[in-house]
Amino acid sequence: MDALLQDLRYAARALLRSPGFAAMAILTLALGIGVNTTLFSTVDAVLLRPLPYADAGRLVSLWMNEPGASVNKETLEALRARTPSLQGLAGYSGWGFTLTGQGEPEALAGAKGTADLFRVLGARPLLGRTFLPEDGEPGRTPAVVLGHGLWRRRFGGDRGVVGRAITLDGNPAVVVGVMPAEFSFPTREAELWLPAPVDPANRGDYTTGYLTLVGRLRPGGSAEGAAAEARAVARGLRELHPDRYTDAFGREAAVVPLRDTLVGDTGAALLLLLGAVGFVLLIACLNVANLLLVRAAARGREMAVRAALGAGRGRVVRQLLTESSLLALLGGAAGLLLAYWGVQLLGGLLPAELPGADEVRIDARVLAFTAALSLGVGLLAGLAPALLASRTELGGALRERSGSGAGRGRWSWLRSALVPSQVALALVLTLGAGLMLRSFRELRAVDPGFRAGGVLTLRVLPPSAGYAEAERRVAYWDAVLSRLAALPGVESVGAIHLLPLGGSNWNPPLTIEGREDRPVVDWRVATPGYFATAGVPVLRGRGFTAADREGAPPVALVSATLARTLFPGEDPIGRRVHTGFEGKGNWVEIVGVVGDTRDQTLAGAPNPQMYRPQAQAAMNAMTVMVRSRLDPALLAPSAREAVWSVDRDVPVSDVQPLERVVAESIARPRLLVLLLGGFGALALLLGGIGIYGVVSYGADRRSREFGVRMALGARPGEVLRLVLAGAGRLAAVGLAAGVAASLALTRLLAGQLYGVRPTDPATYLAVAALLAAVVLLAAYLPARRATRVDPVVALRAD
């Protein structure tokens, strides 16, 4: 302990005596450790910490078809009865509610769940209770469980709230419980939970798929076992009800950890970023290792003296490792400061619905990670220099006047190896960023099928109670749209029940008259003005008109992709179709074909789409689009007022330009590009500094040689070429190694790329050229200095 303290004291003093070296090393490490700490704190919060449910490791999602597709209650009940691997299985559905009668009307996100939802999640209320089996029975006042945030915000944290009547969607409901602050489900935004109605008499409710399943594995039960049981259940349902279950139903049933469902593919992106910052750290390590090598070479004499005074090799190595560890710990402390800002920055950029996103912070776990990382980095960067320094040939080192240690040649191969390594690492990282950038540009260039510029959108949610009858809903929407149309500067208005790229989807199977197959289509309800306002062209037939009302022949529009894929070589106009939403046997006639829009994502081909007129399939909640000559942001207050002028109790939310909706749909790739680009730039900067250091040191060491050459008549240009050629050779080795590594590693990016292959030659060439330019620039500065060597001074200095 005494020796360690002494080593530490001497290490601190040695660093204080070389402030330039120490500052450079600490800054380099701070950058590397800072970005790693930031990313780790995010990965820890989102992927590593247990979800806020009891024994969360046993919670699973059960998908009967593709992930995201919901099931009906009939399926849920069949599964409950015949999946012994599961201890419990609940259904839920994300749901929007309108709270009125408590001040300003407010649109709230929440969920409807089966009575056992909270039991399956292992969640207990802070106040009151959760659901009872009878809560969902017909005729009962719906029971409401409040989220902690809503309880504090709208009910002042009143502990007497349990039993209080509130108005949701215009209907009475009664608060039965309040959840603790840490509880959220299925997203962080959900603030209240109602029981999913149980009405055995309502066949539509029973067989309409709207539930997502969450289960708890029995202790010892496996996800594979549960999935096999679910496939057997699906087979039974297919055989029993061939009319309700397609042949594909449940064949690929899967059971996955609940976290995978909640985190989605953001998890993969986070791990990708963690890998990227790992590369940044490696480059930083190489830089510091190089600095330490130069320093160790310069301290060869000191090491020899220590050995002569009795220090064993282990003691010398320990002293040097103490110094590098101290450097790394100081770098880690500075990195923590950077991470403090980084966490705030990254936390704000994470998708709001991501579990744990608001838990991203610097806590004891992150501190422990940073400390361990710093020590690891100190050892990694310091070990090779320490081992080499401890092997200094004593006799030679002690006789040297310059004191820079014997056997300098032994260091040079290691320093030379650092340049290709840094180039290779920087290439891999920059290439990843380059591919993401190209992919993002491709994505931005995709035509969404609508014109977003100049359009303001408003989500309007008339409460279901006040607008239960279709006539009232139609009248309400007519009034809202006409008031909006009358605003100055407004060119057109329309409404659609799910905004393109808004993140929601209704996609029922479509029955086509005279055909057996039931393809899934994106199903939307729109007003006649929607298509002109959104800029979606009517390609054939006609669009919706005011005449398409209740009582008139039911009609539908289909997208070009639906027409082409489901009616190849045929004219879809006049064909009759229906979905579960029209009710069985209620055929609707296709009267027109409209342009495709990208509904879910800009990437990939557009889905087949079907539209129904709002007056025939009246929806409560719709998103209004207002196209105007004004800046959409300026129009927002008057548009909101126009909606409220019809009914002041109707909440209006998500008032935003359509362009922002489009931008948010590519927020994740943009974030990935931003972060990877930032890390790539950091890698280039650190790599450049490292290469500068190595070339600079090499050039200084050869100053006598350059002096001799110039004394013998070499021109400055020839010396310049000599230095640059040396750096160029090392860079070429690094580029080759980097390209080879990239070919293997960029495949990991494939899932994040759109419109560009992971092996895109143009990107490879551009990034390799960029790297070569950085190397040449980094080498040029010391090379130019080498040309200014005064032969007389250089030769005398030796």
Added chain:
Amino acid sequence: MPALFSSRFRPFRASGPEGPAPEFAGPLIRLRDLEKSYPAGGGRTYVLRHIELDIQPGEFVSIMGPSGAGKSTLLSILGMFDGEWTGEFHFVGQPVHRLGVKERSALSKPNIGFVFQQYHLLDHLTVQENLDIPLSYRDVPRRERQAMVADTLDRFGIVGKKDLYPNQLSGGQQQLVAVARATIANPRVILADEPTGNLHSSQGREIMELFRKLNEAGTTIIQVTHSETNAEYGNRVIQLRDGWIVDE
């Protein structure tokens, strides 16, 4: 010019950190047919040839010869810095030629102290810390180290300089500290490579006087020197030329 050390200098041969040095009857150093060479141009270039040498405890030996004669190489071998040689080397009866790196280090640590022409004090340590370093490498407990450093500072009359860094001292003062450092662990033998090479003549004299007193107190001194005057402080001169001992 101020005196390098006070007249209070008291050499001592008390017990060292490894305990009292065991008495040994034979020669302190015995070299038999010792040779040092390295490959060059397909053959070998010899630095030392057929060295036969006995040094008794308490001797003050000066190794002399022209540049390139092999003086410093011989000193490196005696100090066990250099392990690349052939022949036999016995140190206090121990066959160094049969020892591995660790055993050589264990043998040299308690027995050998060094003084260099360049002083080789550690720049970022104070005088006091420079004296402490050899003791810490010998795992002497801190309390004991403090006492030994204080005593050495006192004996060499450099208490007032204990908190200064080497660059705050004159060359002679630095060499004085270097000699103090070489003696602090109470070695049997001090190897000195041109110890006055960088000093003015008066400073050099004082250092040589110091060596004489240490020798009189029982420490064996082996120095490499070009100076006939310095050699006169000793009782034996070994002449080297082209790697051979040519005269004694």
